[in-house]
Amino acid sequence: MKKEEAEEIAELLKDGKGDFTVAELTVGREELLESGIEEAHAADILKMLGRREEGGLKLAEIKSRVNACEQLSEKIKSELNEKLRAVRRRLSAEKLDAILRKVEAKYEEAKVEPREAVGIVAAQSIGEPGTQMTLRTFHYAGVGAIYITLGLPRIIEIVDARKKPSTPAMKIKLAGEYATDKNKAVQLAMEIEETFIKDIAKIEASPEDMSVWVSLNERELERRNIGREEVVAKLSGLSTGTKAGTKAGTKAGTKAGTNEKEHAVEIEETGAGRLRIPVQTKSYHELLRLEEKVSSKLAVKGINGIKRAIVRKDDADGEYIIYTEGSALKKVLEVPGVDFRRTTTNNIAEIAEVLGIEAARNAIIEEMMETLDEQGLDVDARHVTLIADAMTMEGEVKSIGRHGLAGGKSSVLSRAAFEVTVDNLLAAALHGERDELRGVTENVIVGQPIKLGTGAIELVARRSGGGSTQAKGQ
C-alpha cells in the first residue's frame, strides 16, 4: 500500500464515510458516549455486558450481546447497532491510523534499494536453508503408497527445468458429486488409471497348442468396470507377425500382399473366462513375441501415463481427491467429472505446455514453496518469485545453469567463471567474442569496481555554460 493510499483511507474513515472495520478494536464508556449513545444507555450496555470498568471490550462482543439480549426491543436494538457502527468507525480512524503507519513502516523496511543485487540475495536465501534439507527424501503422500521426490532433489529438479520430474504426480480435484461421493470418485479413478491386460488377467504361453491363454480375473474386471467384450475387442486389434504389421496395412496393397507373415489374431473364447489366442505361424519365437505383446503393450482402459490413481479424502474440506502416480495433464483435464480449474500436476514442463508460461511461473513458485515448507524452512516468497520470474522471462521455462540462464549470459568471462571454463573461453576465442564488462562477475575478474549499489551511480555535472559532462563514479 502506498503512503498516499494509506492517508487517503485514514482520511476517509475520519469522515465516517468508510466502512472499514477492525475486529479487535475495543470500546469503553467514553467511546459509547462519544458516538451519541445516551449516558443511561451506555451504562446499561456496559452493565449488560457484565463490565464495571471501562474499556477492554471487543466491539463485536458488545454487538452480539446486544443482539442476543431479550429485554431490548427490536427498535432499540437496531438503533443501538447503528450507533455501535458509529463507534466502530470513529475508533477505526485513530487505531487504523496507527496500524497503517506500522504497515507503511514495514513496507518501507521490505523495500529493496535501487541497484541492489536481488539475485544474489535470493540465491543466498534459498541456498542457506538448502543446506539443512534432507538430501534424499521420498515422501509418501497421505497413507497411500504414492511417493514423490521432495527436499533438495526436488528443488534441483525444479531449478533444472527438467522435461519430466523423477516422480510425476497429479492432484486431481473433482467436480460436483464426484467430490462428495466416494464410490463415484473411486469409479473415476479407475477410469483414469491405465489398466493393462496383465492387471486383469493371467497370461500364459502354452507351447503345447501354440497359443497364448488369457485367463480373465472376474473380480478385477468388475472392480475396474471393464466388460469382457472390451478386452476381446482390444485383443483382436492385435496382429501376429513381424513389425511390418501396421505399416503394411496402410501402405496400399503392395506390401501387404508380399508379407505373408502378418495375420490378424483369432480369439477363441472358452469356458471359465479363458481366452485362447493361437499363433498362426507355428514358431516358438512368434509365440513368445505374442505373449510379450499381450502382457506389456495392451492398455484396456485409462489414460496413458497414469500408473496408479488413489482416492483420498481431503482433511480440510472433506472432498475426495484423486492422487496419481504419473502425469498426463492435458488428457486428465478433458475427463468429465474432473474439476479442471483446480487440477494440477508437479510436472512444470507439462503445465507450461498446456496452460502457458504464466501458469508455469505460478507452478514453480507453488512447488518450491511447498517443498521448502514441507522441510520446515521459512523462505520469503519474494526470493522464490524472483527465481520463477527469471526462469520464465523468455517465454519458456529455462533452467538455471549453463544450459539455461547462466549459459545465456552475454559476457564470456561470466560464463567461463560459472562452469566449463575452458570450453567457454575456447569457443569465445574461436568466434572472436567481445566482453563489454558490464556485469558483476566480469568486473570482479578484471579488478574493476562493480556496478552495484553505489557503484552503479554515475555523476552528471551540469555546467553553467550548458551541456553536461559525464564522469564515471568511483
Place this chain on the structure above:
Amino acid sequence: MKKTKVAESKILEHALVPKHEIMSEAEVKELLDSYKIRKAQLPKIKSSDPVCKEIKIKIVGKKGGKNKTAEQTKEKERTAEVGDIVKITRQSRTAGKVFSYRLVVE
C-alpha cells in the same frame, strides 16, 4: 471413455492461469512512456503459448460504408499477434494484485 473438448477452451479458467489481456496501442504507449522502456525490454510470451491462442482483443471497426458491416463484425476480434503486449494481472503472495507485462514473440 467419452471425451469432450474442455481443456482447449477453458484453460483461461484454470486456477494457475492469471488474467491475460491484450493491450491496445494507446495503453502500450502509456506503459512504455511511464517506465521509459522499449518493448523488447519486457519479459516475453510466445505466440504459441496456449493462453496467447485463447485471448482476444476487440478491434474498433474502421469507419466505412454501411455495406461493409459483415466484414467489420468478422474483424472485431483477433487473438494475440507477435508484437502485442499482454497485460497480466497476477495475484501476488506479498503484494495483492500485481500487473505484469509480456511481449508476444515468435
